[in-house]
Amino acid sequence: MRSPRLAALEIRRFGRGKLPRAALVALLVLPLLYGALYLWSFWDPYSRLDRIPVALVNDDRGARAEGKRITAGDDIVEGLRDSEVFDWHEVSAEEARAGVEDGRYYLSLTMPADFSERIASSSGDSPETGALQVRTNDANNYIVGQISRTVFGEVRDAASTKASRSFLDRIFISFSDIHGATVEAAKGADKLETGIGKAEKGSRDLADGLKDAKAGSGKLAKGLTKLHKGAGDLEEGSADVADGTQKLADRVNGTVAEVGPFIKDNEKAIGVTAQLVADASGTVRDNLDALVERAPTAAQDARESAKDLGRVYKSRCEDALLDDTACPDLKTAKDAAETVSGLAADVNTLVTDHAEELEKLDGHLATLEKQAQALADRAPNLSEDIDDAVTKINKLNEGAGKVAAGAKKLNKGLGTADTGATDLDKGVGDLKAGAKGLKAGLYKLVDGSGELSDGLHDGAEQIPDYGKRDRDERTEVMADPVRLVAEDLHKAPNYGTGFAPYFIPLSLWVGAMVAYMLIAPMNRRALAAGASAWRIALAGWLPVVAIGVLQTVALMSVLHWAVGLQMARAAGTVGFLFLVTACFASLIQWLNARFGAAGRILVLALLMLQLTSAGGTYPVQTSPGFFNALHPFLPMSYVVEALRRLITGGGLEPVWHACVVLAAFTAGALALTALSARRRQVWTLDRLHPELSL
Secondary structure, X not given: OOHHHHHHHHHHHHHOOHHHHXXXXXXXXXXXXXXXXXXXXXXXXXXXXXXXXXXXEEOOOOEEEOOEEEOHHHHHHHHHHHOOOOEEEEOOHHHHHHHHHHOXXXXXXXXXXXXXXXXXXXXXXXXXXXXXXXXXXXXOOHHHHHHHHHHHHHHHHHHHHHHHHHHHHHHHHHHHHHHHHHHXXXXXXXXXXXXXXXXXXXXXXXXXXXXXXXXXXXXXXXXXXXXHHHHHHHHHHHHHHHHHHHHHHHHHHHOHHHHHHHHHHHHHHHXXXXXXXXXXXXXXXXXXXXXXXXXXXXHHHHHXXXXXXXXXXXXXXXXXXXXXXXXXXXXXXXXXXXXXXHHHHHXXXXXXXXXXXXXXXXXXXXXXXXXXXXXXXXXXXXXXXXXXXXXXXXXXXHHHHHHHHHHHHHHXXXXXXXXHHHHHHHHHHHHHHHHHHHHHHHHHHHHHHHHHHHHHHHHHHHOOOOOHHHHHHHHHHHHOOOOOOOOOXXXXXXXXXXXXXXXXXXXXXXXXXXXXXXXXXXXXXXXHHOOOHHHHHHHHHHHHHHHHHHHHHHHHHHHHHHHOOOOOOHHHHHHHHHHHHHHHHHHHHHHHHXXXXXXXXXXXXXXXXXXXXXXXXXXXXXXXXXXXXXHHHOHHHHHHHHHHHHHHOOOOHHXXXXXXXXXXXXXXXXXXXXXXXXXXXXXXXXXXXXXXXX
């Protein structure tokens, strides 16, 4: 009897009663329990996250920054309410803590009281990072905690980006402010350059003026020196005259009784003395005239020089835009000029205030000169006019005393003026030298101010001046400089589609495993009839393959039309699953045929090894090395990879590779089953008395 007929007889056996029929139906439905129901239970869990109760605590007090109110906590709460992630319950911090602990809430999100203050601190001296507080409890559900980390990470990124936009916008505004300030500074530098240019020109004029002032102060000093010397001579001469007239008067008055004889004896001496008084009086009058004539001119010159120095000091030091290194010397010269001017003014005042006295003195001197000359002329005849002579001598003595006193005051005043004029000349000389240095310094300063002005203009051009549109564009880029441009090739639309390549082969393996609990791996009739080993192997394999095909059709029909599984290559997926069913059936058949009752345990063990090393959930590279080593040697590894390409799309190279591997596994398992059948045709004690029977 051929193998297909033997297989048909094996399947027909399930139609002989209610229990066999029920068993066959169970075989067909069993993969649905593993495949359809399991995938359906968590087909798209992320679309139902809004059913998960989560506590939301907003303790944020808000803050103010640059005159604006910041409520970062309220903004985040509003955004979360508008989202479709989690069932948010806004509660107090205590209720949230208790709810997460007892399981009423899976987790909690808290905006602390200083959340806005920390975000606003980015514009202050001590910036701080705002912290969102998340509390999870893996005792409630571990997966929810993992999902929350992803969701709240996106919330944190959104809040950070918003805060960064505000901070960067202020930076770009500051750039515009700096640009405006630099432009104003450049304009000020232009004005400074112009002012320094004028100051440099003024310093040249000052140097030239001080040159003339030095010449004038030198002349003034020399003139006052000569005048002081003449006043000294005048003081000495007038003192001598006063002494002489006093002596004369004393002798005349003391010897009135002896005048006659005395005059007769001294007529010649009296004539000579009178002539001397006349000559001295003329000299004093000449010097007095010179003093009256020169005093106003000297005072005027000193006053003009002081004013010139005052104007120079005011323009260079008091009104100047920049400090001048020559200002201390200018102040010294100005003070000295004012002192000399005061002294010259005092001399002039002295002369002016005593004009009447000087005029009287001049008249007295004129009278003295006239009388002395008359006495000299009349000396030979004095004895004849002794009374008149005595009277005139007394008057002469009185006038000479006054002249001597006036000459002494004049000499003292001119001495002070002479010293001041000398100091003035020296100060003007120092000022002249300082003016030359100032001129050179201002010349360099003109060049420096020009470079400063040019540099500020260049700097203003380099500092950006952003308008609102430019600020918005740059703020947007810098606040979120790196965007994730994701290109998801052959995207699985939901969680269930992504895991279908893992659970579908699992369900088919379980279906084949249960099938061989009801169907013998090797047909007993064929064994008893002594059929060939290959015929026996095929006779036990084909019925399970037929049932597996029906299981595959039922499973994929429910997954596609009931659950909603969309396949990129539906026909290819179903055809490939037929090959998977054939491969799994051959492997399970061989384990049961070779090891008997123990083979069923090995089938479960092989299933566990395949599930843990196939990489159906996490990439196999994340598993321990043992499972990485098993991965390329087990058929389910290739089945999972091929089904991913058939269901979600992609290149078919892994599919063809899997087909070759599965065909090799199928052929190898059938060959091993045939070898086991050959051995089964020989009876042994182990077969008659098996160690284990299930």
